[in-house]
Amino acid sequence: MRFKDLELVAVGLVVFSVYVVVDDWLPSVSLLVLWLCIKLVSTHDHLFALPLALTFQWSQVTLGVFYLGLTGRTVPAIEQSDYRPMVLIGLGCCLAIAAGIRVGFLARKPPDPRQKRPDYAFAFGPLVIVYIASIFIEGSLITIAPYYPTFRQIIVTLDTARLGILFLILRRLCGGSNPQWGLLGLVVSIEVVMGITGFFAGFREPVVLAVLAVLEIFNQKNSRHWIALGVAVVGISLLGLVWMGIRADYRKEYVEVDQFQGSRNARVNRVEDLTANFFRNDPSNIWKTADALVDRMWTIYYPALAIARVPHEIPHTNGAILGAALVHIVTPRVFFPDKPMLDSDSDEVRKYSNVRVAGREANTSIAFGYSAEAYIDFGLPWMFLPVFGFGVFIGAMYALFRSLIWHRELFVAFGTVAFWLSVYLFERSWATMLGTTMGFMIYLGPPVVLIDRFLMVRVAGDKTREDNPTLFDAPIFRDHV
DSSP states (O other), X not given: OOOOHHHHHHHHHHHHHHHHHHOOHHHHHHHHHHHHHHHHHOOSSSOOHHHHHHXXXXXXXXXXXXXXXXXXXXXHXXXXXXXXXXXXXXXXXXXXXXXXXXXXXXXXXXXXTTSOOOOOOSOHHHHHHHHHHHHHHHHHHHHHGGGOGGGHHHHHHHHHHHHHHHHHHHHHHHOSSSOOHHHHHHHHHHHHHHHHTSSSOOOHHHHHHHHHHHHHTOOTTOHHHHHHHHHHHHHHHHHHHHHHXXXXXXXXXXXXXXXXXXXXXXXXXXXXXXXXXXXXXXXXXXXXXXXXXXXXHOTTHHHHHHHHHTTTTSOOOSSHHHHHHHHHHHSOXXXXXXXXXXXXXXXXXXXXXXXXXOOGGGTOOOOOOHHHHHHHHHOTTTTHHHHHHHHHHHHHHHHHHHHHOOSHHHHHHHHHHHHHHHHSOSSOOHHHHHHHHHHIIIIIHHHHHHHHHHHHHHHHHHHHHHHOTTGGGSHHHHHHO
């Protein structure tokens, strides 16, 4: 990791300027941590899943701080808790994961960039066919997953593979000498519509994947690349604001109206009506919706209440939460169908934050997050050791699969989906984060490696034909090859 003099000067000026504008040292420290995290996890292979994942997690730690500094508006975490210690702990966790990832990269040397590697693994036509088929298969998988809890993790992981196929489509559309920006926007729009007309907000991933596809070919001198990124940032911000403003009414109808769930057109029309009504609201109501969005995204409130009570009122658990999560991971339900359910995040919030929040009885769970669990388990500074260890594992897995998957396209698709979804959420519990990560590394990674090996046999055969064109003229090859 190298630091250029001009880069250090620029970062220093930005940090100082932010301090002067908002009159608060915390945003300046936050920006410094973000810069260090990006530097630590940069892979220099034009794959930006890890830097973007750490950036998103960082935003969940700091969003309310910048919102207050830039708009002067407050949210419950600022008014009703001592949020600053928790923000600093969250920043420490981001930095610990980034440092761990950097160390994990040392597990294997990156492939020699001078060595020629196949770029495309599949023809574009079959890829489109598989993508269209995956749209219909996704609904079936989501429907049956609750009825087969033993195989739920496998089903969910395989369903997530659809995002890898989507990313390959987006990557092809924005790559090459003539990017198809119109088709790229059409595909993302279709995915956003499908996501926002579900019960949950499923529109984020398509936009993020589009951003990652553009970043892979990003040229600072190309104005269209800047426009594409700008449209994505503005678009996902507006989508988040609109969803926060309409979701209560939309979900109520989704549950109560019998024909609503079975008709995509009905849901699309209702989203259009609700969106139009939302923008006709008084500006003060839109600002209140923005406050609610920041409050939802800035997952600091309940952890801040918890660290104020531990260990003064409730003692540290000495690793009980992490230990239960690890036991849960090494006893997969496929082989241990009778293993008990883990406590929900809502139960932890009730116990450690002393707030009576909705839980399993209401079919919901309130985010608590791995950082709060790590603090409750070990306290400062030891809580950062398991966080660092998780980062080492992520970095080592990245280095491993980067060296095993030889087709650039396959590795980029797997690496983008698996490592983005493993790292990007600050609000995840240890059990969920470790389970999601291990699911990708066990159920998705090895099949991708096997596909890569199968395709490499074909590549080796093609190369042999090119090097020895007369070899395959022999009858034994004419008849069987």
